[in-house]
Amino acid sequence: MSQGVTSTEVFAQRMARTREAMAERGIDVLLLSVGLDLPWLAGYHAMPLERLTMLVVPREAPATLVIPRLEAPRVVERPEIFSMLPWNETDDPIALTARLVTSVGARTVAVGDQMWARFLVDLLAHLPTVSWVRSVEVLGPLRMRKDDAEIAALRAAGAAVDRIAAQLQAGEIPLVGRTEAQVSADLSARILAEGHDVVNFAIVAAGENAASPHHHPGSRVIRDGEIVLCDFGGTMNGYCSDITRCVHIGTPPADLAAAYAVLLEAQQTSVASAVVGTPCERVDAAARDVIAAAGWGEYFVHRTGHGIGMDAHEDPYIVSGNTLPLAAGHAFSVEPGIYVPGRWGMRLEDIVVASDDGPDPMNRVNHELVIV
Amino acid sequence: MSQGVTSTEVFAQRMARTREAMAERGIDVLLLSVGLDLPWLAGYHAMPLERLTMLVVPREAPATLVIPRLEAPRVVERPEIFSMLPWNETDDPIALTARLVTSVGARTVAVGDQMWARFLVDLLAHLPTVSWVRSVEVLGPLRMRKDDAEIAALRAAGAAVDRIAAQLQAGEIPLVGRTEAQVSADLSARILAEGHDVVNFAIVAAGENAASPHHHPGSRVIRDGEIVLCDFGGTMNGYCSDITRCVHIGTPPADLAAAYAVLLEAQQTSVASAVVGTPCERVDAAARDVIAAAGWGEYFVHRTGHGIGMDAHEDPYIVSGNTLPLAAGHAFSVEPGIYVPGRWGMRLEDIVVASDDGPDPMNRVNHELVIV
Numbered sequence: 005m006s007q008g009v010t011s012t013e014v015f016a017q018r019m020a021r022t023r024e025a026m027a028e029r030g031i032d033v034l035l036l037s038v039g040l041d042l043p044w045l046a047g048y049h050a051m052p053l054e055r056l057t058m059l060v061v062p063r064e065a066p067a068t069l070v071i072p073r074l075e076a077p078r079v080v081e082r083p084e085i086f087s088m089l090p091w092n093e094t095d096d097p098i099a100l101t102a103r104l105v106t107s108v109g110a111r112t113v114a115v116g117d118q119m120w121a122r123f124l125v126d127l128l129a130h131l132p133t134v135s136w137v138r139s140v141e142v143l144g145p146l147r148m149r150k151d152d153a154e155i156a157a158l159r160a161a162g163a164a165v166d167r168i169a170a171q172l173q174a175g176e177i178p179l180v181g182r183t184e185a186q187v188s189a190d191l192s193a194r195i196l197a198e199g200h201d202v203v204n205f206a207i208v209a210a211g212e213n214a215a216s217p218h219h220h221p222g223s224r225v226i227r228d229g230e231i232v233l234c235d236f237g238g239t240m241n242g243y244c245s246d247i248t249r250c251v252h253i254g255t256p257p258a259d260l261a262a263a264y265a266v267l268l269e270a271q272q273t274s275v276a277s278a279v280v281g282t283p284c285e286r287v288d289a290a291a292r293d294v295i296a297a298a299g300w301g302e303y304f305v306h307r308t309g310h311g312i313g314m315d316a317h318e319d320p321y322i323v324s325g326n327t328l329p330l331a332a333g334h335a336f337s338v339e340p341g342i343y344v345p346g347r348w349g350m351r352l353e354d355i356v357v358a359s360d361d362g363p364d365p366m367n368r369v370n371h372e373l374v375i376v
Numbered sequence: 377m378s379q380g381v382t383s384t385e386v387f388a389q390r391m392a393r394t395r396e397a398m399a400e401r402g403i404d405v406l407l408l409s410v411g412l413d414l415p416w417l418a419g420y421h422a423m424p425l426e427r428l429t430m431l432v433v434p435r436e437a438p439a440t441l442v443i444p445r446l447e448a449p450r451v452v453e454r455p456e457i458f459s460m461l462p463w464n465e466t467d468d469p470i471a472l473t474a475r476l477v478t479s480v481g482a483r484t485v486a487v488g489d490q491m492w493a494r495f496l497v498d499l500l501a502h503l504p505t506v507s508w509v510r511s512v513e514v515l516g517p518l519r520m521r522k523d524d525a526e527i528a529a530l531r532a533a534g535a536a537v538d539r540i541a542a543q544l545q546a547g548e549i550p551l552v553g554r555t556e557a558q559v560s561a562d563l564s565a566r567i568l569a570e571g572h573d574v575v576n577f578a579i580v581a582a583g584e585n586a587a588s589p590h591h592h593p594g595s596r597v598i599r600d601g602e603i604v605l606c607d608f609g610g611t612m613n614g615y616c617s618d619i620t621r622c623v624h625i626g627t628p629p630a631d632l633a634a635a636y637a638v639l640l641e642a643q644q645t646s647v648a649s650a651v652v653g654t655p656c657e658r659v660d661a662a663a664r665d666v667i668a669a670a671g672w673g674e675y676f677v678h679r680t681g682h683g684i685g686m687d688a689h690e691d692p693y694i695v696s697g698n699t700l701p702l703a704a705g706h707a708f709s710v711e712p713g714i715y716v717p718g719r720w721g722m723r724l725e726d727i728v729v730a731s732d733d734g735p736d737p738m739n740r741v742n743h744e745l746v747i748v
Binding site for chain 1: 426445449465488489497508510512682697
């Protein structure tokens with residue numbers, strides 16, 4: 005369950021900053037289970053199963069990891085960070101957790117965003133007077149600022165998917181005559197072969213299917229003369245990659261080529277705007293304005309990007325209404341798209357890290373609509 | 377997003393039975409998002425991301441699928457089952473959901489067990505007077521009773537992992553000199569090659585590591601003269617496989633062989649006890665009694681089994697205290713184990729379906745401790 009880029013010292017620093025953030029926001033206890041808050045804070049992934057794992061972090065008392073006894077041997081113990089409370093098959097781990105919460109007189113409790121709702125429903129019955137808030141209020145701002153080791157991990161994952169995109173652009177990944185699902189499986193195998201531990205997604209969308217931004221690759225056979233959108237990524241040493249490139253099979257029609265030129269300008273303008281201090285919504289507007297000015301505004305139907313780190317999507321979101329100013333260490337996607345229902349779609353995506361030296365792209369592979 | 381074994385007619389029947397169960401339990405609205413309740417009921421998998429997908433099922437009004445507009449094209453529309461309410465990037469989908477709940481005057485709402493807690497925390501603020509319960513109260517008893525198509529899917533997945541276990545027992549999967557992690561990756565590749573869509577887990581634990589029931593395969597090199605426990609499974613056409621077999625490299629020591637004979641008797645006694653009408657806890661006791669009588673009771677540290685279907689673990693649980701009588705169509709694992717910390721561990725697992733003709737095993741590959 006190694007994170008690859010973290011040590012006990014790092015976890016101790018994160019725990020101290022977490023308790024400071026809890027104090028600032030009046031949060032008495034933080035509860036973390038399934039999801040990536042727990043590995044970020046304590047280096048352990050809860051198994052996504054029905055037996056409860058719960059890290060109980062009181063603001064002013066030591067943290068306790070409530071864990072199924074049969075999973076306790078999986079834990080790398082870090083006594084500086086938390087003690088262990090293993091429970092047996094016939095114990096009630098919700099009651100154990102609730103007692104730890106009430107023992108510190110907690111009134112406001114933050115719960116992990118991706119914790120299963122079943123555990124919260126059960127806790128509601130034990131803790132009827134508690135006010136509940138989301139863990140992202142505490143951990144979002146902390147997880148958002150990546151340290152040097154985290155940026156190195158994002159860069160390595162980005163370089164890995166860049167190599168796959170280069171294979172795609174070089175025509176080394178057969179397309180014509182294969183189904184989207186076959187190409188998706190091929191990309192997935194390459195994501196693992198290039199060093200990722202897990203495939204998170206491998207969208208392959210051909211022709212009119214590319215107009216569906218989250219298309220599920222299916223039995224549609226890829227044909228000569230069409231655009232193929234590939235959006236893929238995985239997790240490597242605990243950190244995510246995410247890239248989108250489109251290729252065209254044969255020479256594209258003039259209108260499609262013109263639209264791609266607009267998309268490329270929009271994406272590069274948006275990346276260039278992502279300097280420290282710029283509000284996230286301005287980075288979104290930078291892409292949107294270029295696309296709208298060219299008359300394609302109604303076909304850019306989603307936000308420009310999402311934060312990335314241990315989670316494939318996390319803060320900060322590059323979206324209208326998000327006034328958060330970018331800070332050094334913020335990592336996020338810049339991925340405008342143009343989608344014409346029934347005809348074609350296109351998207352161009354890089355991961356970028358805001359730095360004091362300007363926007364630092366994690367993806368550098370050719371941004372053009374390469375003809376294959 | 378096909379389920380492989382379901383049609384719109386089946387979904388309509390499930391929806392009708394769900395509403396009957398809601399009426400029996402006084403539940404006004406059912407809310408389903410991430411997790412497998414939603415594909416079971418409506419044939420759609422919500423993407424496990426921050427944009428909310430929520431099926432709102434009032435007991436006495438039509439169901440509505442609240443869905444991000446950019447994911448709407450992924451949905452196989454089933455107007456007989458639900459209508460669609462796509463939301464735009466700057467809408468508030470929690471407010472949309474809350475309005476659908478209040479529009480029917482709901483007082484008791486069931487939420488999907490595996491929904492992300494963040495969505496429930498946000499709903500709590502909108503719906504402060506609602507009583508919350510878990511979806512499993514409604515859907516658990518329904519999902520537990522597998523129909524013929526579901527049993528066929530479980531049987532196909534079981535046959536696939538049986539083939540891999542046979543490869544293991546035939547010595548076709550190299551062990552000595554490889555790490556647990558390498559063998560785990562090898563098993564994972566075979567799980568996909570034998571027709572699964574996803575690998576759920578591939579535990580490989582050698583020697584003393586086998587004493588950790590949920591061991592995470594690591595850099596430990598497998599050596600001559602030790603036991604290797606392999607517990608693996610995936611999802612095929614929407615339904616899960618799960619099998620455990622142990623092999624021994626060279627002739628096992630007499631005490632280990634004797635313990636395995638006890639384990640084998642315990643597992644087969646437990647399987648034989650799993651007839652319709654028997655309480656789940658009796659199936660647990662059937663295995664436990666054999667192991668305890670042989671003096672190994674303290675080393676069998678977990679329940680005997682878990683239900684299985686679309687989820688790798690679901691109702692019914694084969695555990696002390698569960699008085700639920702087995703019914704035809706209940707599918708579950710029977711997997712006793714003996715774990716001696718610091719020395720070795722062993723487990724033997726089949727999936728079994730209760731039927732009117734007696735226990736119907738989904739796994740039939742050799743149950744002995746095969747020497748490789």
